[in-house]
Amino acid sequence: MPILVVARHIKRLQSSRRSAHCFPLCSLLFLIAYLCLLVMTVLTHIVLFKYKPSVPWPELQRHFESFEQLPKKCVKPDGKPYLKSLKMGMNLSWQAFNKGMTHGFIIEFESQEDHDFYHLEDPVHIEFSKNAAGLVEDSVVVDIKDGVLFGSKPKKPGKAPGVYRGSCHCGQVEWLVKLDTAEHILCHCGTCQKLGGGPYSMNQIVHQDDLRIIQGQLKTYTYTGASGNPVNCYYCDNCTSHVYHHQAVMHDKIIVRTMLLDGGGDMEPSAEIFAEGKLPWIQDIAGLST
Numbered sequence: 001m002p003i004l005v006v007a008r009h010i011k012r013l014q015s016s017r018r019s020a021h022c023f024p025l026c027s028l029l030f031l032i033a034y035l036c037l038l039v040m041t042v043l044t045h046i047v048l049f050k051y052k053p054s055v056p057w058p059e060l061q062r063h064f065e066s067f068e069q070l071p072k073k074c075v076k077p078d079g080k081p082y083l084k085s086l087k088m089g090m091n092l093s094w095q096a097f098n099k100g101m102t103h104g105f106i107i108e109f110e111s112q113e114d115h116d117f118y119h120l121e122d123p124v125h126i127e128f129s130k131n132a133a134g135l136v137e138d139s140v141v142v143d144i145k146d147g148v149l150f151g152s153k154p155k156k157p158g159k160a161p162g163v164y165r166g167s168c169h170c171g172q173v174e175w176l177v178k179l180d181t182a183e184h185i186l187c188h189c190g191t192c193q194k195l196g197g198g199p200y201s202m203n204q205i206v207h208q209d210d211l212r213i214i215q216g217q218l219k220t221y222t223y224t225g226a227s228g229n230p231v232n233c234y235y236c237d238n239c240t241s242h243v244y245h246h247q248a249v250m251h252d253k254i255i256v257r258t259m260l261l262d263g264g265g266d267m268e269p270s271a272e273i274f275a276e277g278k279l280p281w282i283q284d285i286a287g288l289s290t
């Protein structure tokens with residue numbers, strides 16, 4: 001009888017040792033499987049729109065037709081379509097929780113990169129969004145990855161450095177500018193407030209050779225900067241849009257207004273200067289050094 005008890009004890013020990021060895025291996029396999037799932041998980045982009053009631057039906061119909069065409073027309077630079085699927089339709093819920101949203105659109109992407117390309121670079125979608133902007137009164141956007149319930153959101157990618165087209169309000173002046181960092185530097189100085197009539201201006205410093213005026217004429221307004229040196233401001237002589245300015249102390253560097261560039265609205269703010277001039281009701285923009 002005691003022999004049987006010892007044998008059982010040894011058996012128990014062996015099995016507990018087996019499970020002790022097994023545990024880290026199982027965890028590792030589980031982790032690998034989870035990471036694979038995360039990598040393979042489709043990104044679902046959910047958009048709800050409330051259309052303006054004043055938009056005539058034919059215009060809405062054209063908009064829906066071009067929406068339906070996106071999976072065919074949106075292609076990567078290699079010519080391959082990349083929208084995995086698109087579902088769209090009007091809200092049919094009898095529940096009173098729609099917040100006025102009349103239509104829903106669900107797009108699936110294979111990756112975050114495809115999602116970011118769609119929103120920031122794809123000329124077909126950018127053109128579509130521009131046309132749709134006037135029809136939509138309100139919207140809700142949510143991105144989900146099936147099964148991902150915790151963690152941080154992906155950061156909005158900055159616009160790629162490159163050449164940007166700028167234009168003034170009346171369209172008489174057009175220019176091209178090369179930006180190494182396609183982000184806004186906010187300037188809260190009193191001169192920017194006075195010249196622009198707003199709480200701050202949005203700028204980038206570039207080499208003067210990186211700006212090329214391709215159409216129209218600019219006029220110059222000169223004032224004396226804080227350093228006692230002249231500052232030349234270049235603006236459209238018809239509509240007065242301020243294209244850039246040059247401080248004599250900055251030699252071959254000029255300051256271009258980034259909000260006048262195509263895609264300027266999608267650029268992120270990267271820094272703030274002359275914070276002492278910041279109006280008290282302007283909210284802090286997280287992560288910016290002032």
Ligand SMILES: [Zn+2]
Nearest residue numbers: 168170236239
């Ligand atoms: Zn103009």
Ligand SMILES: [Zn+2]
Nearest residue numbers: 187188189192
């Ligand atoms: Zn300023």
